[in-house]
Amino acid sequence: SIECAVIGLGRFGMEVALGLARRHVPVLAVDQNRELVEDISEYVDNALCFDTTNESALRDARIHEMPLAVVAIGDNHVEDSILTTALLRQIGVPRIIARASTDLHAKILRIVGANEVVNPEKEMGGRIAQRVIAPGLTELIPLSEGFAIAELRVPPSFIGRSMSDLRVRSRYGVNVVALRRRARDLAPDEPASTTFLLNPSPEEPFEPNDILIVAGKEQDVKNLAALK
Amino acid sequence: SIECAVIGLGRFGMEVALGLARRHVPVLAVDQNRELVEDISEYVDNALCFDTTNESALRDARIHEMPLAVVAIGDNHVEDSILTTALLRQIGVPRIIARASTDLHAKILRIVGANEVVNPEKEMGGRIAQRVIAPGLTELIPLSEGFAIAELRVPPSFIGRSMSDLRVRSRYGVNVVALRRRARDLAPDEPASTTFLLNPSPEEPFEPNDILIVAGKEQDVKNLAALK
Ligand SMILES: Nc1ncnc2c1ncn2[C@@H]1O[C@H](COP(=O)(O)OP(=O)(O)OP(=O)(O)O)[C@@H](O)[C@H]1O
Ligand SMILES: Nc1ncnc2c1ncn2[C@@H]1O[C@H](COP(=O)(O)OP(=O)(O)OP(=O)(O)O)[C@@H](O)[C@H]1O
Incomplete structure (x- = not known):
């Protein structure tokens, strides 16, 4: 069964975690902000509060055993997003989906090991333009x-x-x-x-x-x- | 021919404006931040810098004559997003698409006159959950x-x-x-x-x-x- 770690519980990450939970995917939600972790804890299987740029903390949470991780950290913490993605690749997570806020950020995320990169604001901007027409x-x-x-x-x-x-x-x-x-x-x-x-x-x-x-x-x- | 005002040139609003311009829709891009207005000016028909909570500024820019406006102001300026939407309704823009960051924000935007409300992070969160599976x-x-x-x-x-x-x-x-x-x-x-x-x-x-x-x-x- 798929198990997925969602790192970063801003508006986007929160919705990814909730969307997965609704589809019966076991989710581990992670954020360094305790309030956000508490907010989501009743909706997901597991919710932990720690800094994901810390490799041993990732291992303690057994993220290296998961098939998939989503790095939903946003543009307020670009270095954290890059370092977290690099560490996930290093500890051996097979599939990593990472959020980028610019094309340059996307390039870097792929270089450090993201399999898929998503830019939610960019993709939705295009979809809204299509919906206008x-x-x-x-x-x-x-x-x-x-x-x-x-x-x-x-x-x-x-x-x-x-x-x-x-x-x-x-x-x-x-x-x-x-x-x-x-x-x-x-x-x-x-x-x-x-x-x-x-x-x-x-x-x-x-x-x-x-x-x-x-x-x-x-x-x-x-x-x-x-x-x- | 459609003419569209895009208000708020953060990452989402910028992509909406560029997406419309790519589809040959005449766009007026607006932001109170001069740098963002300058960045986009070569890609759209018209780009202006002013505070959209000012009704006479909206009228000077002839936004009341446009068939459509997109309010792409984000969650760092919720009151600006609400007031701008209300003013657009008041000056008579027939179709208003407004961005919300929460369900409560969405309710308020509809009350003050948005015809369509979009929450890009929420919609993309759901799509990514679907793509995971x-x-x-x-x-x-x-x-x-x-x-x-x-x-x-x-x-x-x-x-x-x-x-x-x-x-x-x-x-x-x-x-x-x-x-x-x-x-x-x-x-x-x-x-x-x-x-x-x-x-x-x-x-x-x-x-x-x-x-x-x-x-x-x-x-x-x-x-x-x-x-x-
Ligand atoms: N090193 C880290 N470890 C754990 N969580 C982190 C780390 N760095 C950032 N985060 C968390 O990632 C979340 C989202 O990141 P950020 O605030 O940069 O994005 P945002 O643009 O506000 O997100 P959104 O657009 O989804 O609302 C925040 O809640 C933040 O606490
Ligand atoms: N009253 C206003 N008049 C004109 N522009 C405004 C007004 N209020 C906010 N803006 C602009 O709206 C843009 C986007 O808003 P905001 O910074 O709140 O969102 P954001 O969450 O950073 O956006 P994104 O997620 O799309 O990057 C900003 O560039 C800001 O200057």
Whole structure:
């Protein structure tokens, strides 16, 4: 079973540790700040307070026996992030994911032994830019020759109108392969559920909250996802 | 054409502004720190230095005429983030995306007028937890009855072996619908390209860097993506 050490319980590290715990991964959470260690201790298997630039402390915590460690120390402690990563490599942790705040920091982390480097602010900056342009696009699987399958929320201007009425295929160049729709007429205590319609009827009007699964040229799919 | 004001040029805001500029969105970047404004000025249409908690400064910069603003101020300036968001709503910016550092901060931002709230560290924490468990899974489109289509990198243990040899369908419960493979035998100056194989032969051995497009029960797909 995976066991993972998460080092650094700032906002990012805290969420990594909680996300792993939610997915039933045994987590050891570590920070030099006692309050943060206490905050997380009820949610993870083990939480310890020590300075991770100390090799014997890492060994006492048996981190050298773990298959995986995430170094979530941020840009307020760049040297600690680098030294911790180097020590984890030295004591033999097979897979090390380390957080970088700049491209130079990322280079250094790879040099000292990180297998994977992640820059959360940079990656999210790119995703938000994408969401600004195409707010509806939730997934995109590129296929051959520039074609793609994608999942997107129904363009607001489509609501109440049907595919044939909107001439979706001729105007937008995409095929609505399927759609997911919220089930209506639920009893107040019934949990929300979705119905799935494969090859929906061209006469079927779209409803608010419909999720469309479409196929077409990638650019046509993205244009559709950008519609207001 | 979209025009977007990005307020706050920390690591996240800087990446949002650069990401938008790369996608040809006209961007006005704003920060009270002159150095950051100078750093970004060559990459965006317009960069201004002022305190965004000042309504007349916002109007002088014509932000009230923009369709969209991103408030990327972080947790070192929570009140500035809240007041800036409230002012943007007051001067009439139709779509406001605001960054929150906690759930309470997010609640307040929505109350004062943010249309969308994003917590980059929290979202990335969840994504990294997912990547720890299923490092190969790049896209997932849930379909009906727990089925899904997904894109994932070839499990390392599959390389050099064929689908029938591995008994992929009977052992893992998924259908390999298609695969994308790096083109071989390129001239040194030829750009990298991929070949796309629809319904690949069950006798075809997998190659390193193959990208598989599979269909099957969502849990089976995730199990496959978690294989070492
Ligand atoms: N040597 C160390 N040993 C243990 N913990 C450390 C060490 N150095 C830093 N940390 C911890 O790492 C955590 C995150 O690091 P830092 O404060 O630099 O990042 P941050 O940018 O505030 O994080 P976030 O953006 O995730 O909120 C802090 O809680 C800090 O106590
Ligand atoms: N009232 C304001 N007007 C203009 N800019 C502001 C204002 N308040 C804060 N900022 C700017 O917002 C930027 C980001 O905010 P902050 O420093 O709080 O976040 P951060 O957590 O360091 O950001 P990141 O995690 O993205 O690096 C800073 O560069 C700061 O100068």
